[in-house]
Every structure is written in C-alpha cells, then in structure tokens.
Amino acid sequence: MKAAYYGGSRQIEIRPCVPVTPGEGQIRVRVSHCGICGTDLHVYLGDLDHRIRLPEVIGHEGSGTVAEVGPGVTGFAAGDPVAVMPIMSCGQCPACRAGNYHVCHQLKVIGIEAPGAMQASWTVPANLVFPLPATLDLQQAALVEPVAVACHDIRMGELRAGEYALVLGGGPIGALIALVAKHKGARVLVTEINPFRIAMLRRLGLEVVDPREGGWVERVMEETGGAGADVVFEVTGVAAGAEMMTKAAKVRGRIVIVGVFAKPAPVDIYKIFARELRLFGARVYQREDFAEAIDLVAAKAIPGDELITNVLPIDELRYGLDQMATGGDVMKILIDCQS
C-alpha cells in the first residue's frame, strides 16, 4: 500500500498510503492503474507549483474498483469496476451555472489541487465515479481519461465522418485524437518529430509526416483537392505548432487548441481573418465525453496494448517521468498502483 507524492522540484516521494474513510457522498477506490500524463510531467518539473500544496499525491488517470461507499451514496457497491473523472467544479460560478462546469472559475483538478490517483487507496466524490463494464480490463480502463480528452477535442472541433483532420503532435493525446477521429470516419494526417512515435503511429495504421522534412502543407492541399484540412488539432503546446496550425486549414476550417501553452506564442492572425478560420479552445472534458470514452475503450476501438508501452511499479514513477522528460522510447506509461 503505497502513495506517490510530489514534493517540489523533481522530488517524488514514495510513502505508505493512508486510506481515507469515505465521508458523505464519497467513495474510496482501490486503484488498479494510473496513467502518467503530460500534466504530471508539468507538475514534476515544477511548472504547476503555484497550484499545488506540497507534498501532494499526483495522478488523475486512475482506474480501479470500489473499496468502500460513504453515507448517502447509492448505485455503487464494493468490487464494482470504476473510472474517475478527476475534475471538481464549484457548481455556483457563472461557468458552472451555464453548464460549462469543466471550465469552472474555481476548477480543481484531482492530482493537482486535491489528492490524486497514484496511491493504492483513493477517496473521491461519488459524482465523479463512473461505472465500467465488467468485461473491461482495468489496465485498459486507465486510458479512459485521456480518451475522454480526445472525444471532447473532436466534439469541440465538430469533426464529422468524411472530413480531413490534421493533428499537430503525435504524443499520447495527439495519437488518441487521431485514432478516435479515424474511428469516426475522418481522414487523418499526424505531424510528429519523435522517430519512436512516428514508427508506432504508422504501425497503428495512421498517416504520419515529420514536418521538419517539409512538404506537409502541400500534402494536405493535394489530399484535399486544394481545399485544406477541415479541422486542425494543435496538440504540441509549443510555438512551432502555433505557427503551423494556420498554414493548412481550409476556408472556414476549424482549429482546436489542445496543447497547453506555458507561454504566449506568435499566431498568424491574418490567416484567421483571410480564410475566416474559427479557433476553439478545448479543455478537459464533460460527462458525455467521459461516457463516450468508456464505450470506445470497452469496444476495443483504441489499441491500448500498443499504446501502453510501459507498466511500472509505483516505486519507478520517477523513472517514467524522466523517460517522458527526455523523449525516451515511450508512449503511454501506466503505474501499477497496487505494486
């Protein structure tokens, strides 16, 4: 029974997990697996120190089974397989009242502003707990949260079957956007620079270009009869992606900002004007995206076995984070939270 705490400036401390008895409206989950996300890397590198109270248990991509149900909670019993939607909203602010609880003015992300999933036992609000089909493997179920991100991005971009999607950045989230978009009948081109990721995405049947080799704009134009991409997903979060995102979008095309830009980046505003482009931000997910993600993972629409390159014991979390920080040969890394 262990828990992984972030203690500031690249410090990960593995300590005994202290189970918290669920209070009114809470559920205690026996965590099976938790994915390491780019957000966890930002935490590890200290980028989110202004949001986190140290030390804190990190992780927000948890799957598991119900261990204990708090007073007033109905519909769940010990042993039920579950995934947790790790965002807490206030319910009172203008965004929440308008139904946009996922961008609540006081949004708290579990694993940053509240204790996260990288521990053997995790107590969370019951309204964030989603039941899983009994047939769904709990290791695969750790992909539900990032798949929900992809579902939300695609919904925000209004991508339809038969349309052409350009995905800038083929890390775990870019890969999932591409796979879900293809599953929904879109034609997809991914740009990525990491050779390991390029090879993996190609093995998964995706079209991939390394933008440093040039010619990618011409390719999009050629494949769309000179029109350009219907939807561009910016998933890099860096200036190069911001520069690329307006280059190959069609007239009245949509650009979805998925990447988390740590600092402002130059954007070709003129192209947005000249082609009447529409720009969307897409942050986390809403309940319908989470439900759709569970269906997609349960239907094996996501090649989880290929995407999950490592399953590490909790003691090796730091190694996993370092692999991500240095661009190692990894795609999705999971932590075995019962190890």
Ligand SMILES: [Zn+2]
């Ligand atoms: Zn995540």
Ligand SMILES: [Zn+2]
């Ligand atoms: Zn709110």
